[in-house]
Amino acid sequence: MSRIGKSPVNLPAGVVVEISPANLVSVKGPLGTLSQKVDPDIKVEVGTYTDTRTGVEKPAVLLSRPTDQPRHRSLHGLYRALINNMVVGVSKGYEIKQELVGVGFKAEMKGQVLEMSLGYSHDTHFMLPSEVTATAVTEKKGAPIITLKSIDKQLVGQVAAKIRSLRKPEPYKGKGIRFVGEQIRRKAGKSANAK
Helix, strand or coil: CCCCCCCCEECCCCCEEEECCCCEEEEEECCEEEEEECCCCCEEEEEEEECCCCCCEEEEEEEECCCCCHHHHHHHHHHHHHHHHHHHHHHCCEEEEEEEECCCCEEEEECCEEEEECCCCCCEEEECCCCCEEEEECCCCCCCEEEEEECCHHHHHHHHHHHHHCCCCCCCCCCEEEECCCCCCCCCCCCCCCC
16 A cells, blocks of 8 residues: 555545545635546545544545556555645645845735846846735845745745746855755855966
């Protein structure tokens, strides 16, 4: 059995999962609704599981596969992870923080447009999808920080990667857009007395 696929997806209070006959899984929660089409070979059902520590029965989404073929094993773990991401998204949401490191780097939100000064001759404008909300904060003597929030983990990660690609951190001074807490591999510059 897939170690990820066989583990149940715990449903927190206020989260409702509906499965259509066409294997379309819809997850509704306090923050919104998400849906995912599941391969017809993978069986998805809402049931209960017994917590081993407390012995209490809890509601959960359970997935099963018909055979142990490599394809079925990979789909089993994949769809369990995707459904778990949807459940976490509609109950808690996802947040990614990025910082702009560089002299004169700025970030400002204007509606759904993120306006950034990234050291180019022109400002960079980035249109955010309607499902993603962002805030740009600049503290005194600190790098501007962009905070992205969404219920869709895949979408917020994709938007963050796209923003980072506008000015990737360079290895000498570390200037560019990086995730908060990200370690940049630095290179030594040229030696002054090298000939």
